[in-house]
Amino acid sequence: MKEFFRSMAQKHITFNSKCKDKPKIVFSILNRFVKSIVEEAAKENEIHFLPELFDNYLREDSDSCTYRGMIAGYKDYFQDKSFFVIDRLPRNDVNRMAAVEGAKQSPCTKIVYLDHGETGFSDPIGQIHWLRVADYYYANNTETKHYIQELAQRFDSDVVVRERRRTLSVKWNRDKNSSTILFAPSFYNSDLFIGQYSDTMKYKHRKFLVDHFNYLSYNCGESIVWSGLSSSNENVDPISIKPEEYFFDYIEGQFNKLLSTCSYFLTDAVSTPFYDACDLGIPALCFYWKGSTPIREAVRRQFGKSIFVFDDVQEVKEEIGNLLGSYDQYINPVIHGEIDKYPWEKSI
Amino acid sequence: MKEKVIVYLEYYDPNDFLKLANGNVELIFIALTPIACYQLDNYNQPYKIPDDFCSISEIGIPKNTPPSMFEMYHLEEVRTKLYWLSLLDHVEWEYGAVNSLYYGGKLKLKELV
Numbered sequence: 001m002k003e004f005f006r007s008m009a010q011k012h013i014t015f016n017s018k019c020k021d022k023p024k025i026v027f028s029i030l031n032r033f034v035k036s037i038v039e040e041a042a043k044e045n046e047i048h049f050l051p052e053l054f055d056n057y058l059r060e061d062s063d064s065c066t067y068r069g070m071i072a073g074y075k076d077y078f079q080d081k082s083f084f085v086i087d088r089l090p091r092n093d094v095n096r097m098a099a100v101e102g103a104k105q106s107p108c109t110k111i112v113y114l115d116h117g118e119t120g121f122s123d124p125i126g127q128i129h130w131l132r133v134a135d136y137y138y139a140n141n142t143e144t145k146h147y148i149q150e151l152a153q154r155f156d157s158d159v160v161v162r163e164r165r166r167t168l169s170v171k172w173n174r175d176k177n178s179s180t181i182l183f184a185p186s187f188y189n190s191d192l193f194i195g196q197y198s199d200t201m202k203y204k205h206r207k208f209l210v211d212h213f214n215y216l217s218y219n220c221g222e223s224i225v226w227s228g229l230s231s232s233n234e235n236v237d238p239i240s241i242k243p244e245e246y247f248f249d250y251i252e253g254q255f256n257k258l259l260s261t262c263s264y265f266l267t268d269a270v271s272t273p274f275y276d277a278c279d280l281g282i283p284a285l286c287f288y289w290k291g292s293t294p295i296r297e298a299v300r301r302q303f304g305k306s307i308f309v310f311d312d313v314q315e316v317k318e319e320i321g322n323l324l325g326s327y328d329q330y331i332n333p334v335i336h337g338e339i340d341k342y343p344w345e346k347s348i
Numbered sequence: 349m350k351e352k353v354i355v356y357l358e359y360y361d362p363n364d365f366l367k368l369a370n371g372n373v374e375l376i377f378i379a380l381t382p383i384a385c386y387q388l389d390n391y392n393q394p395y396k397i398p399d400d401f402c403s404i405s406e407i408g409i410p411k412n413t414p415p416s417m418f419e420m421y422h423l424e425e426v427r428t429k430l431y432w433l434s435l436l437d438h439v440e441w442e443y444g445a446v447n448s449l450y451y452g453g454k455l456k457l458k459e460l461v
Contacts, residue, residue: 200397203382238386
């Protein structure tokens with residue numbers, strides 16, 4: 001339902017459309033992450049949201065005449081647009097894929113990519129596409145900015161790399177009367193192809209965590225919440241099948257609320273929620289399996305004890321104990337350098 | 349001597365194996381999804397996962413960087429499929445970069461059988 005209202009709003013909202021000669025900026029989607037950027041940009045620019053020019057039926061055949069036709073359609077759409085701002089490219093969204101290619105071919109359009117998520121991976125597979133197509137790449141922190149600059153050099157890309165501060169959806173308002181440990185698991189690969197490791201191995205690790213959380217809750221009286229994946233269902237994530245049998249709480253779809261009130265944050269991937277927790281100043285621990293996609297050394301240095309690489313999942317028990325015993329060693333705000341302006345903003 | 353049959357599972361229903369589960373056949377289950385693990389656990393059925401043979405990071409990705417997002421997703425899917433199916437004979441690495449560990453995985457499987 002939320003998606004329906006968003007798509008209806010996007011179809012009908014255009015800011016400043018009657019003001020001639022203002023630069024036209026197209027945003028890929030209207031969501032809470034870009035809302036403040038849209039509001040600010042609307043003061044001096046004409047704002048559009050990307051229309052879906054075609055049925056989203058194409059999936060496999062990137063070389064077909066149809067897909068080339070879609071790219072041509074978007075190239076035509078972008079001919080009088082100055083910027084195309086995009087923060088993610090869902091894997092089944094053929095319209096957006098064609099729009100990116102169309103904008104790339106449009107001579108007067110600059111593509112502005114706002115890095116949406118974080119992985120910390122040393123494997124650049126997620127960034128290579130944007131190094132090729134984007135004119136501006138906005139990283140969310142200084143370490144990532146330097147990494148992208150290095151990649152741009154390595155892959156001979158002209159992209160302009162800049163830094164921004166990602167919008168946080170909540171403030172940390174820790175419940176002082178309780179002490180809750182929040183565990184936010186990463187997605188399975190069947191949901192999202194983002195590297196990491198096999199779903200079956202991940203499940204094996206999670207079975208262990210369920211047992212350990214049961215122990216901590218029942219025997220040690222710890223308050224633990226497992227934040228269920230938004231895409232959870234029994235076919236994807238068996239952890240969601242019988243949550244009533246756990247001694248800890250299993251809650252789906254309330255991540256931001258849970259994050260804002262927890263006392264400790266646990267996760268199994270260097271992910272956007274991990275950066276969110278660190279940004280908020282929450283004591284955070286990411287236990288990361290050694291066999292996963294390797295994490296950049298600079299990321300590991302920056303987060304110190306908050307990134308714990310394990311070989312055997314049993315090692316995680318002790319590290320969780322360390323977090324609870326000396327939480328102040330696990331507070332690592334994300335480091336920002338100078339925040340850059342967006343290319344449509346006037347420099348002072 | 350019992351005949352050994354390797355069964356790759358995305359979803360486990362014991363009824364599917366009633367005919368095979370007689371005295372002459374030993375079933376070796378390899379779970380390919382979390383739900384298959386869960387179901388096999390529930391039936392106390394021993395099983396293995398692909399990581400017992402070789403890991404996705406060992407398989408690696410080819411060095412020739414794919415030029416488009418389409419191909420990137422495709423590559424990821426191929427990589428994942430190859431991972432799941434890395435023990436099957438008919439799998440071919442579409443980018444021509446078959447990793448020796450792929451064969452290593454099969455060798456380990458042979459030891460099992």
